[in-house]
Amino acid sequence: MVMGQLTTKADVAVIGAGPGGYTAAIRLAQLGKEVVLIEKDKLGGTCTNVGCIPSKALIHAADLRYAAMNGKAMGVEANVFVNFAKTQAWKDSVVRGLRDGITSLCKMNGVDVIDGRAFFTSSNALTVETEAGMRTIEFKKAVIATGTVIKGLPNLRYDHKRIIDSDDALSLREIPKRMIVVGGGYIAAEMACMFLKLGSKVTVIYRGERLLKTIEPELSDALLRGMRKLGGEVLFNSEVVKIEGENAVVKTPQGEKRIGFDRMLVAAGRVPYLEGLGLEKTKVKLDKEGLVAVDATMKTTDDSIYAIGDVTPGPQLAHKAFRQGKVAAECIAGLKSAFDNQAMPMVVFAEPVLATVGLTEEEARKKGYKIRVGRMPFTTSGRANAMNASEGFVKIIANENGVILGVHMAGAGADALIAEAAFAIEMGATLEDLAATIHAHPTMSESVMETAEDAMGKAIHLYRKK
Secondary structure, three states: OEEEEEEEEEEEEEEOHHHHHHHHHHHHOOOOEEEEOOOOOOOOHHHHHHHHHHHHHHHHHHHHHHHHHHHHOOOOOOOOOOOOHHHHHHHHHHHHHHHHHHHHHHHHHHOOEEEEEEEEEEOOEEEEOOOOEEEEEEEEEEEEEOOOOOOOOOOOOOOOOEEEEEEHHOOOOOOOEEEEEEEEOOOHHHHHHHHHOOOEEEEOOOOOOOOOOOOHHHHHHHHHHHHOOOOOEEEEOOOOEEOOOOOEEEEEOEEEEEEEEOOOEEEEOEEEEOOOOOHHHHHOOOOOOOEEOOOOOEEOOOOOOOHHHHHHHOOOOHHHHHHHHHHHHHHHHOOOOOOOOOOOEEEEEOOOOOOEEOHHHHHHHOOOEEEEEEEEEEEHOHHHOOOOOOOEEEEEEOOOOOOEEEEEEOOOHHHHHHHHHHHHHHHHEEEHHHHOOOOOOOOOOOHHHHHHHHHOOOOOOOOOOO
16 A cells, blocks of 8 residues: 555545454455555444344353253253353453454455544545544545444433443343343344343333334244243333333333333444444435445445445344445455345344244235245254254245245254255245255254245145145
8 A cells, every 4th residue: 555644545445344344345355455444443343342242142151041040851950150240251252352353364364454433525535533643545445334323212311320222231240130121123132031041030111012023923923932931021012201210110001010120221223323424525325214325236326435234225234244345345346246135134042043034924925926835843853852942943935836935933043044044045946945955864954844845735744634
């Protein structure tokens, strides 16, 4: 790179070093581009530092406690104590190790990482505020990968002590005795189940009528059963109207209710982080939802600027950002590449684990498909029974020709099983393709094969009356 006194010239400037940003930067470097990667906080973004990774580490610890305390049927009896401060220290070490790995990968690939806050001054230049002062970056192309920030609720302002956000929840040093979780999305679901398994008394308060309202309803139902099995209380069509001392006053369909709490996690979602980015100095346009409008190559309405990840339309998923980062990099480098979200899996690490990809049954019907549906409960799985984990199922929706349209599952191993389903949709596979693929026995993956057989009317381990 050519460096003046306060000016750096680069082929590409990437703003934001989360999953999408650092992936784009590394792929661009692999393709021979000179890249600057600008991050105002920590490499790895929300996912690595305060999202996917720390939450899954703590969820795993909670799962271990829950499994140890519920092994009586298998002859395993234990009285488990969780030293949560040590659990948090372990979680922090996991995060630190992965973040250090990203730092090393950027260095080894020749990516110039700049610590600071960036904003556009034109379609081919930006300024970075660093501790050492202002720095100008002149670029041929730029990639916006600034992610999201936590969304609050006006009547429940975070004090980060009793009323907390998801970042706070992942940094608690003590397990709350009584917790209220406000929200019905995947963050609320995961955190509620995690704290229930850690021993907290948890009440979920949600304005809507169904948890995870956009996914297959059978998965929402499984989640509700799972939460209640853990001892959680879920209040639908309800909202916290005020706080009175140690209690939350909750408006429910049955009237006002007072619920005591030590911590209230407000999980109201996340919004795109575009504030102060200087987009008005460029030709970048936002859509009606306030997201950056992009085409299939991830290019914005400004020919010099691309955008990826949570600032673009679609679900807020790290793996969406990973893929979009690669697509943007390849297109900038002159290769043919495009983003297609028809096989975009989603996993919710709750109780049970939920996984989904493709169309729901309702969506398929609304699109006019004549569908075939297969459903296989885990009670038919030898592996599930051998793990004392027979609560769950796989559901497959296919068109009349057997082409897979959607796959939805709940239960043990769903987070791994969904990859086969996503691959099937990506490749245009049919029910016959899945059914004819030999799956190892005894494994959870057999349930995918047998669900395909069920949709074809020839499942071996499930009898359906003709």
